[in-house]
Amino acid sequence: MSDKLKILERDPWLEPFEGDLKFRINEFERTKRRLLGNNLELSLIEFAEGYKYFGFHQEDESWVYREWAPNPAITNVYLVGDFNDWNGIQHELKSHKSGVWELRVLGKMPLGSRVKVQLIVNSASLWRVPTYANYVEQQPDLSFAQVLYQPIYKFKHTEPKITEAPLIYEAHIGISTEEYRINSYAEFTRDVLPRIKADGYNTIQLMAIQEHPLYSSFGYQVSNFYAASSRFGKPDDLMALIDQAHGLGLRVLLDVVHSHAVKNVGEGLNLFDGTTRQFFHDGVRGEHPTWNTKLFNYGKDEVIHFLLSNLKFWLDVYRFDGFRFDGVTSMLYRDHGLGTSFDAYVKYFSMNTDIEAVSYLMMATELVHNYRSDAICIAEDMSAMPGMALPISEGGIGFDYRLSMGVPDYWIKQLKTKTDDQLDLMRLWWELTTRRPGEKNIGYAESHDQALVGDKTLMFRLADAEMYWSMDIQSSSIAIDRAMALHKMIRLITFSLAGEGYLNFMGNEFGHPEWLDFPRPGNGDSYQHARRQWSLSTNPELRFQYLLAFDNSMIQLEHDYKFLEEVSRLEQKWIQNSDKILAYQKGNLLFAYNFHPRDSKSMIFEFSSVELILDSDDTKFGGFGPRNDFKFEGGKLEIKLASRTAMVFKLK
Numbered sequence: 081m082s083d084k085l086k087i088l089e090r091d092p093w094l095e096p097f098e099g100d101l102k103f104r105i106n107e108f109e110r111t112k113r114r115l116l117g118n119n120l121e122l123s124l125i126e127f128a129e130g131y132k133y134f135g136f137h138q139e140d141e142s143w144v145y146r147e148w149a150p151n152p153a154i155t156n157v158y159l160v161g162d163f164n165d166w167n168g169i170q171h172e173l174k175s176h177k178s179g180v181w182e183l184r185v186l187g188k189m190p191l192g193s194r195v196k197v198q199l200i201v202n203s204a205s206l207w208r209v210p211t212y213a214n215y216v217e218q219q220p221d222l223s224f225a226q227v228l229y230q231p232i233y234k235f236k237h238t239e240p241k242i243t244e245a246p247l248i249y250e251a252h253i254g255i256s257t258e259e260y261r262i263n264s265y266a267e268f269t270r271d272v273l274p275r276i277k278a279d280g281y282n283t284i285q286l287m288a289i290q291e292h293p294l295y296s297s298f299g300y301q302v303s304n305f306y307a308a309s310s311r312f313g314k315p316d317d318l319m320a321l322i323d324q325a326h327g328l329g330l331r332v333l334l335d336v337v338h339s340h341a342v343k344n345v346g347e348g349l350n351l352f353d354g355t356t357r358q359f360f361h362d363g364v365r366g367e368h369p370t371w372n373t374k375l376f377n378y379g380k381d382e383v384i385h386f387l388l389s390n391l392k393f394w395l396d397v398y399r400f401d402g403f404r405f406d407g408v409t410s411m412l413y414r415d416h417g418l419g420t421s422f423d424a425y426v427k428y429f430s431m432n433t434d435i436e437a438v439s440y441l442m443m444a445t446e447l448v449h450n451y452r453s454d455a456i457c458i459a460e461d462m463s464a465m466p467g468m469a470l471p472i473s474e475g476g477i478g479f480d481y482r483l484s485m486g487v488p489d490y491w492i493k494q495l496k497t498k499t500d501d502q503l504d505l506m507r508l509w510w511e512l513t514t515r516r517p518g519e520k521n522i523g524y525a526e527s528h529d530q531a532l533v534g535d536k537t538l539m540f541r542l543a544d545a546e547m548y549w550s551m552d553i554q555s556s557s558i559a560i561d562r563a564m565a566l567h568k569m570i571r572l573i574t575f576s577l578a579g580e581g582y583l584n585f586m587g588n589e590f591g592h593p594e595w596l597d598f599p600r601p602g603n604g605d606s607y608q609h610a611r612r613q614w615s616l617s618t619n620p621e622l623r624f625q626y627l628l629a630f631d632n633s634m635i636q637l638e639h640d641y642k643f644l645e646e647v648s649r650l651e652q653k654w655i656q657n658s659d660k661i662l663a664y665q666k667g668n669l670l671f672a673y674n675f676h677p678r679d680s681k682s683m684i685f686e687f688s689s690v691e692l693i694l695d696s697d698d699t700k701f702g703g704f705g706p707r708n709d710f711k712f713e714g715g716k717l718e719i720k721l722a723s724r725t726a727m728v729f730k731l732k
Contacts, residue, residue: 085475090517100429108442124447130389135212143189150179151353161195194225201354216307233319237326245644246581249281253312260607265317280635283331296598303348331401339407340373379436402456411437422463445478469519484521500677512577523578531596539591565724568696580645590617590628626702643667670729674721685717689732697725
């Protein structure tokens with residue numbers, strides 16, 4: 081690595097923090113040397129193999145179970161389950177060095193048995209689910225236990241080699257049915273995968289896969305990091321889902337939660353060996369003040385080993401194609417970024433920065449990319465930490481993309497607090513185009529966060545109660561006309577400007593109504609809002625079909641013209657805030673918008689040749705066309721746009 085970090089060339093405003101940037105690289109290298117024992121032949125790939133050692137394994141004529149429980153107050157450890165009538169006297173683990181315990185039994189592993197580990201600490205029994213459990217089920221008493229399971233699924237398809245920008249379909253297995261119940265991996269494979277493929281998306285991001293005791297937590301309070309949630313089926317079913325997706329040419333990303341863990345004792349990692357310090361920080365530093373969860377100690381070698389092994393496990397065993405890392409901002413700062421406005425560079429480099437967490441994230445991205453060079457790592461970081469999506473060799477943290485988290489917040493604020501006349505196009509342009517130099521973003525107008533209870537989807541926010549009465553094609557409604565028009569324009573401008581990739585939460589492509597809410601005591605354990613009403617988009621009597629058709633055509637633009645990553649070929653061509661009109665060229669496409677709520681507007685350009693390829697006002701998109709018009713003569717292009725419409729031209 082040269083003395084001058086490339087990140088400083090990209091962003092000269094970082095010059096005063098050159099020492100901080102070099103310090104984070106040095107800490108990363110120092111931690112890696114500590115973990116690998118200065119063995120230059122050993123890599124993080126070889127280091128991250130905890131799942132091959134700990135947990136349950138069949139080894140020739142015997143099966144073995146290993147656990148890490150370093151509390152010196154532990155006197156005995158037993159494996160108990162229905163295979164031994166929950167009496168572990170014949171299945172006691174032996175203590176090895178560094179808090180490792182091992183049980184070796186001649187014969188075949190009792191597959192299908194429910195098991196727990198019993199730890200005797202100061203004469204008291206602690207009943208725990210094994211830390212490397214790969215399959216966990218809820219018992220009649222509502223507690224969880226590991227079920228001994230060995231996947232037998234044989235993958236048929238190789239991972240797709242996708243070179244175009246990621247077009248991400250964010251999905252949750254449980255709510256992916258229209259019925260009032262929890263959906264399964266198998267049904268998702270059968271019913272939803274073909275829909276995603278037909279809609280043109282090339283990447284699936286699966287939420288809530290890691291086992292979590294509370295369904296309504298949306299999977300964010302993980303208890304068993306190596307277990308695919310049993311609510312949706314068996315591990316083999318998830319493997320089949322990923323394999324079938326690969327067969328369709330789709331990548332599959334895992335929404336991985338390494339930022340915190342559920343507090344539940346007996347189901348997860350909390351107080352596993354009777355202490356909080358085994359995996360987490362002691363005291364206040366180990367507690368998230370708003371999430372009510374436990375926080376990992378990223379400076380502890382065994383914790384790093386557990387988490388890195390977890391990443392490799394999902395890549396290796398399930399063949400995921402990368403990760404969306406949840407809660408990265410919480411990891412980066414000791415105050416978790418709560419209430420902090422990141423309006424000055426000094427706020428990124430201070431004693432508030434958790435350098436151990438930064439080092440862990442750098443090791444995580446290096447491991448993932450070394451194991452799978454084409455794997456994708458996406459950071460959910462609202463703070464915009466400099467270098468988050470730059471290579472480590474340039475002084476970055478190594479992610480491929482960061483989520484453009486400010487964009488959906490911008491749209492919500494605009495729609496909640498301002499009228500259409502108050503839309504500031506200069507501010508909109510800044511929000512959609514401003515990013516860290518050289519860092520790629522995933523743009524999105526809304527995700528699952530904007531649909532959760534207490535919030536609204538974009539379409540529901542635009543149409544509100546009118547959505548219940550006037551979405552049929554026979555009704556006439558000014559409110560619905562506005563909602564349909566703006567829904568298309570918001571998505572098109574966000575899609576084309578807000579990132580080098582794009583994300584959509586399932587159902588929102590056709591304007592899914594209402595909000596997302598899981599069954600819980602507060603709503604009478606109802607599944608009313610914990611499902612996807614797919615039939616709305618296929619009903620020829622409803623307007624949802626038009627929004628889906630527009631989304632399909634919008635996504636197809638990237639397949640046809642590959643313009644999302646054409647950052648260097650983005651040029652603003654026309655902006656007039658008083659008239660609410662905006663035009664820009666990206667790649668060889670021209671995008672023109674009229675956001676004016678009432679009047680038609682015109683723009684004039686000079687090009688050698690043009691071809692109209694998309695009109696948001698087309699009747700197939702629920703518009704009122706042909707109202708928009710354009711003339712091209714002698715190299716002059718004159719566009720006339722009706723109120724709340726957009727057009728896209730190919731520049732030949």
